Amino acid sequence: MTIVSFTSLAYTGLSEIRGKHLHYSKFWNVGNSSENKKIENEIKISSRVGMLLFYGPAAAAAAASFFVPGLVVGLRAQLLSWALLVQFFKRVLEVLFIHQYSGQILLSSAVPITSSYLSGTVSMIYTQYLSQNMTQPSIDLKYPGLVLFLIGIAGNFYHHVLLSKLRQKNEKGYKIPKGGLFGLIICPHYLFEIIAFYGITLIAQTMYALSFALGTTVYLIGRSFATRKWYLSKFERFPREVKALIPYIF
Template sequence: MSVINIVGLSFFGISELFGQHLGYSKFWNVSIKKKKNEFTLSSRTGMLILYAPAAVAAAASFFLPGAVVGLRAQLVSLALAIHFFKRVFEVLFIHKYSGRMQLLSTIIISSSYTINTINIIYTQHLSQSQSIREPAIDLKYPGILLSIIGILGNFYHHLLLANLRGKDEKGYKIPSGGLFGLVICPHYLFEIIVFFGLSLIAQTAYAFCFTAGTVVYLMGRSLATRRWYVSKFEDQFPREIKALVPFVF
């Protein structure tokens, strides 16, 4: 499952580079030529389906007898629950929407989040139940710190994106504020930090593979996003702004 995970997420990341975008956000609402009779959802409903099942799965692990044993396992489940419930909160109260989402993309992304959430928690459970020794170097506390930084940074930049649009505005603008002056996708950067922190808390191969696959996917998505802004705004887009990592990438 670790191999399938990293290969699958990397495939979607590489697909983004070649213009095969999952059907959500600006790539669906503006760039992609829609097919007739293709089933879509409102963006709010679609985004809620993306994150709610994973949030429920993480929270449910605390109520399953023997599923979450020990501090490390509890922190893993808690970190996942906080991250996805934050995303649900943003969907309901922060984000502003301008279009629809493709049903197939919604199912793919929601399934990925939910299955990976369950597998990360289950891997932790196996590690505890089979009495596998604790790692020689304990990284869960640095992981907690990184997760907090990632969650706060991701939330802050989502707020900035939401505030770009006034009431009833539907168009896209070049983001500004925060790290948007350096990279076009700082919210992706902080999401990577969240999952890297989670990997340090868990210290399992599966969690690290999920994070590595997520990095490849978000690298592809961020490059595609930057390319979209350059084509959309032409001379208005500052060329020094990178895709994901300030001054580097």
């Protein structure tokens, strides 16, 4: 699962750079003519339902881990399950009460995202269970990981709120984001999501958690690259000094 998780996420990120997108958010109907014809015949769901499908099962799995006897044993395992629950339950709340929607999601794109988050959550928790009787790491990083996770979760939430305020009620179009780190990078919410997953990695201190964080990093690098390219194509006045994911660098 360590190999499968990293490989699948990294491949999807590279596909985003090549222009083969998962069809949600601003990319829900972006493609060449042959792809658009194919999209017309695919099953579509509302963005709200699709994003609930992204995060709901992973949040439910994290919550369920506390009710499986002997699964979440020890402080490290408890912190990991709590962090995963907060990570995905926060996203569910954002979907319900924060996000503004303008498009749809292809079911064929929703399924792999849902599967990735769900399998990643279950695998991280189960890997922690398998490691509970092993020698603990000589350097304990769960508390620095918790701090890093909280920074990531707060920054991600803050920039999602800024995005939600771009549109007035019933508006559907896209605007250039402002405020926070949007003056430096177009996807600060992705940057803080990456930070949150590395915080989770330090809490867990397992190879699987690291592989999931690395795979997520590659995917969000690809997605942010595609997002910046999209903004450049749609807005003549998009500031070219604004990078994709890392201020002043990328």
